[in-house]
Amino acid sequence: MQKSWIDQSFYVLVYALTLLAVVITLYPFLYVVSVSLSSVEAIDKKLVTLFPVDFSLSGYRMVLQYPDLWRAYYNTIWYTVVGTVFNIVATCLAAYPLSRKRFFLRRKLNFYIAFTMYFSGGLIPLYMVITELGLYNTRWAMVLPVLVSTFNVMILRSAFENIPNEIFESASMDGAREFTLLFRLAIPLTKPTLAVLTLYYAVAHWNDFFNALLYLGKQELQPLQIFLRRVLIMASPEVLQKMGGETAATSLAVSTLQVRYVAIVVSILPIITIYPFIQKYFVKGITLGAVKG
Numbered sequence: 364m365q366k367s368w369i370d371q372s373f374y375v376l377v378y379a380l381t382l383l384a385v386v387i388t389l390y391p392f393l394y395v396v397s398v399s400l401s402s403v404e405a406i407d408k409k410l411v412t413l414f415p416v417d418f419s420l421s422g423y424r425m426v427l428q429y430p431d432l433w434r435a436y437y438n439t440i441w442y443t444v445v446g447t448v449f450n451i452v453a454t455c456l457a458a459y460p461l462s463r464k465r466f467f468l469r470r471k472l473n474f475y476i477a478f479t480m481y482f483s484g485g486l487i488p489l490y491m492v493i494t495e496l497g498l499y500n501t502r503w504a505m506v507l508p509v510l511v512s513t514f515n516v517m518i519l520r521s522a523f524e525n526i527p528n529e530i531f532e533s534a535s536m537d538g539a540r541e542f543t544l545l546f547r548l549a550i551p552l553t554k555p556t557l558a559v560l561t562l563y564y565a566v567a568h569w570n571d572f573f574n575a576l577l578y579l580g581k582q583e584l585q586p587l588q589i590f591l592r593r594v595l596i597m598a599s600p601e602v603l604q605k606m607g608g609e610t611a612a613t614s615l616a617v618s619t620l621q622v623r624y625v626a627i628v629v630s631i632l633p634i635i636t637i638y639p640f641i642q643k644y645f646v647k648g649i650t651l652g653a654v655k656g
Contacts, residue, residue, distance in 0.1 A: 462523035
């Protein structure tokens with residue numbers, strides 16, 4: 364069936380807007396990468412627009428020699444890996460009983476969990492709880508306060524509810540207990556949803572800096588985002604000097620700009636590397652855990 368000119372105009376408009384959105388979102392990232400790979404002279408003359416000019420890795424060599432960067436990297440990887448593992452385990456343990464209709468506290472717990480999505484005790488009471496529990500200036504301050512996301516629990520609960528109940532009944536008749544039903548049936552059948560939630564938790568831990576500002580006073584425990592904050596906002600020339608830069612004072616600002624962009628690229632490389640392998644689960648995982656009205 365031939366499309367009318369109205370339909371064709373609509374598709375042209377949609378494609379044009381999509382292309383514009385891609386350009387608007389992609390260009391800043393390409394510009395940051397190009398500046399990080401260009402020479403100081405090209406940056407000084409403002410010759411970099413889209414692609415690198417006078418390709419150079421001097422900025423990366425300068426940044427990667429800084430020991431605080433690797434320490435911050437290790438901290439962030441620790442928080443991301445350990446925190447994500449604890450998040451997924453806790454989310455599964457919370458979502459599975461809420462998905463079982465025979466669980467007698469199901470309705471009440473669903474209400475109380477949903478209640479926390481809209482109301483909380485506030486920042487000051489949370490800070491007092493963290494300090495009284497002895498978590499201040501410890502790695503667990505980045506893991507335990509954000510152990511469970513209520514929204515993710517609701518998604519996984521709905522995914523568990525979409526599993527046919529006959530599967531669980533058949534396994535129960537063969538002697539399977541609840542933990543067996545969870546780890547041998549429910550979790551394998553909801554792998555796409557778990558993959559999406561894993562990415563959600565991992566990205567949240569990787570980008571988390573606010574909790575580190577609140578609970579981590581020791582610099583040796585601070586994550587990569589705090590290091591990036593120091594480079595971008597607080598003391599870029601000081602960080603540049605500590606990195607061993609031998610740049611003249613007149614070009615210090617330009618070198619600092621390159622150091623900033625190099626730090627940005629270095630900080631997002633792991634997430635960009637992992638994301639394509641999980642992207643295929645996104646649509647299936649979200650729709651599988653969608654909350655039905």
